[in-house]
Amino acid sequence: MTTTLPRPSRPSNGPPNIALPALPVSKTRKSTGNIPSPRSAPNTPQSGLRAPSTTHLPPPPSPSPMSALPQPRGVSNANPATPKTIRKTVSINSFPQPPRGDGRGSVPPSPLASERPRTARKSKSSKESMHSNFNPGTPSFLNGSGEGKSITSIRMSDGLVSVGSDPQSRSSSAQESYSTSATTYDDPADNATPKPDTSVGDKRASKSDVKGNILVSVRVRPTANGDNGNPEGEWMVDGRRSLISYKGKEGGNHFYDNVFTTHDNNSRVYDHIAKRLVRRVMEGYHGTVFAYGMTGTGKTFSMQGTASSPGVIPLAITDIFSYIRETPSREFLLRVSYLEIYNERIHDLLSMPTANGIGGVAQQEEIKLREDSKRGVYATPLKEEIVQSPTQLLRVIARGDQARRTASTQFNARSSRSHAVVQIVVESRERMPPGALGGEGGSKRSGLLPGGVRVSTLSLIDLAGSEKAAESKERRQEGAHINKSLLTLGTVISKLSEWKDKEGKGAEKDSKHLPYRDSKLTRLLQGALSGNSLVSILCTIQVGAQGTAATVNSHTTETLNTLKFASRAKNNLVSHAKKAEESLGAGGEGGARVLLERYRLEIVELRKQLEAQAKKKKNEAEEEEDKEDKEDEKAREYQAVERHEEQLLEMQLARTALKERIDHLNRLILSSKSIGVNSNGSLSSLGQHARFSQVSLPGSIRSSVATSVSGKPFLERTASMTSASSTIGRRSSNGGPQVSGDGEPLENDEDSVGEWGDGVASLNAQNRALQADLADKNRYIATLEKRLLQARRASSSRTSVGIGASNKGIMVGEDHSVSAALKEKDAEIADLRARLDDKDRMLAALRSAARSRDTAESRTEIRSPTSPRSQSHGESGPEFGISGSPAKDVRQQRTSAEGASVDDMDRMLEEMIQDRVDTGYIVRGNRGSMRLPPGHKTDGLAEPVHDIEPLRHTPTPMSDREKTPVPGGV
């Protein structure tokens, strides 16, 4: 078997030229073959397959010449070699017509009935007479065929084949009539016409009106040597009369619904046996078509066909889709499954990944048969594929064919070793024509009637052919299973006769005792065999086998067995098939199987979900947008806050620095004050506040340093400061007189040196104090720079990430921050230098104040030698008073002088700060002050600061004085 439909690898014209084996028979059957008919011996179904005793049969007529055979009307001496003379295509007419409702009561109309032309009926009488001549009148094939109504063939030509028979061949005949006449009564046209003669067979025929739903056909396969038309043969095949006659032993006439000769092609076969049935399936009936026959007789050829001559399955598929196209009032859903019964096991041919001949399939879950009141007997789990086009359906079936087991047998190089069942489930429901519901042409969604879904099935079955004597063990095993299942099928059909005769009286009950369960095949066919389905059986035979006498004999026996099977099926099978009811909703008939309804509901549900999701998505998008807007706003706010915080921090830093500076200066002032207002009036306080007092010195020194190193880097400045300290040392070591801001020698310095007792020690102490102070200052400056740098970095990194990242990138932001930090540092350095300048100026002021005070004191001491100052330095002597109470005067004078000097200092300090503000070093704001670098533009300030010379550039008295050697310097 090939992998596609049709099978290219299977020769269409390669029939074996050897004798065919016999069909399987039960091991229990007697070799004599003299077995009563099923009717007379219902419990021995096997015997039904055997030919009756020859004593019941008339002697077989001697082979007649062609002239003796019935000839088609109008075609005398039809030459079998030229059979296609007046062939009349009656594809649809081959099916019986439904009854006219002429009082047949409960007999359902035959869905397979066709509109047989009346003219065809007119040939009956003549045919009957022909048959009567041929039929010996005994209960035999001939007898059956002689039941006039069976002569339904209206073929005008061909189909008359007589094949020579081996004289040794066993004859076989039916135990009962194999009339197929029942089909004729289904023709409504016939109801009006008087019935032909009412023989015994007629009774049977009238009883089998319901058999209109059953079609039994026989197809004769051509032999290799083409001697199909040998008029001298034992066999006579008359396609026009649907007759097969065997003239040998146990011979007789066999009439069927259709007899296809070797000249009939697949298309004709399909038209007669399946076309109408397929249509009925599409209308809602269940239908079953199966091919039965011995191996190599053309079952698969008939069912599948070839590329040039497609068989029943592809033609049925074509018709199914044609019907769908022609029926716009309904919508359909098709699903297909494909299984095989091999060695009494069911395999899903659509679930097999590969097929490598026998045993080449993968393991799959065991498929079991279950029974359901709605579905009947069905296989599960079975894959069902939904198909939407003929090509797709054919492809699915071809895939299953690939997986089907085939093997070489004696009579067939590619014999099917399994029973294969293609099942097409048709779901349909009515739909409203577009626009019928009004509105805009009726939407697709609303264009459906609320009606239910109708489910019907079409089963297309290719049975395995039996092989009598297989060589290999495997073949024998297969053969045993095949034979057993075919035998069971025959048995069931035989027993159906008894069941049928009960006419309802316990028939139901008895039907349960039919041996359906004896094989998977009969179990699966139970529904069809028990009357729920329209059934069309195609039996294939090959007559005129060649070979040894035994082979030919065996072949003839099996051919007769096949014919008997066909006749029995025709007589016994009854179908009460009804149109499937439409189920409302998924819970109706068919339940969950009704995919169409399920899909419909699912579609509605999915649409709802889709709409809900779209709505939700829209809402989410809106929310997201809102959220993003809010987040953006938040981010902007956050950035603004950060910027504000940065500014605040900077201002805070600036304020803190300024405050510290002011505090420091204030402390200096207090220190200076303490010098002047010491309670004991001595300069010992200088010792106690050495650091503060000494700070005044570096201040002046730094002034000079600031002047000399203005604009130089910070490190240089540190060095300068060190040198400045040494300058002080030099000044002290020089021992020269100190010069005041205006060039006057600083006598007080000398005094103070003298007051320290040892001038060198005092200077050393001062030097140490100055060094400590310098270290303090350096630390302070370093801390300040560090904090500023940190603040800058934080600010720049935030800026670079938040803003710079989107514009210039992080590196750009960092570079910018570094340069900004450098600028800031420079500004800070400049600022510090300016502060030093301030300090210098302040020191100058302090010194001036101290000098004034000392001058005042020295004057007082002249008058009062016991001044506290001299006492404190160990100098004895009377305290000089200016007036009667000299000490009091001195104190008063001193207090006023000190007060003046402190006021001066305050004023100077205030001026200095104001000056810084004016020069742009410090910007006053609402929230505080902020220091700016010297080059910073002060846009928005009331007063531009460009014209104002920064303090650090202003030569201070101290700086001038620094240039002057200090007398008495170390």
Ligand SMILES: Nc1ncnc2c1ncn2[C@@H]1O[C@H](COP(=O)(O)OP(=O)(O)OP(=O)(O)O)[C@@H](O)[C@H]1O
């Ligand atoms: N009517 C026919 N016309 C031409 N060739 C035929 C016809 N019937 C059968 N053949 C050929 O006979 C051979 C055997 O046919 P097929 O395989 O259909 O037999 P089968 O009954 O299915 O056998 P098996 O039961 O072993 O599978 C094939 O090569 C097929 O092409």
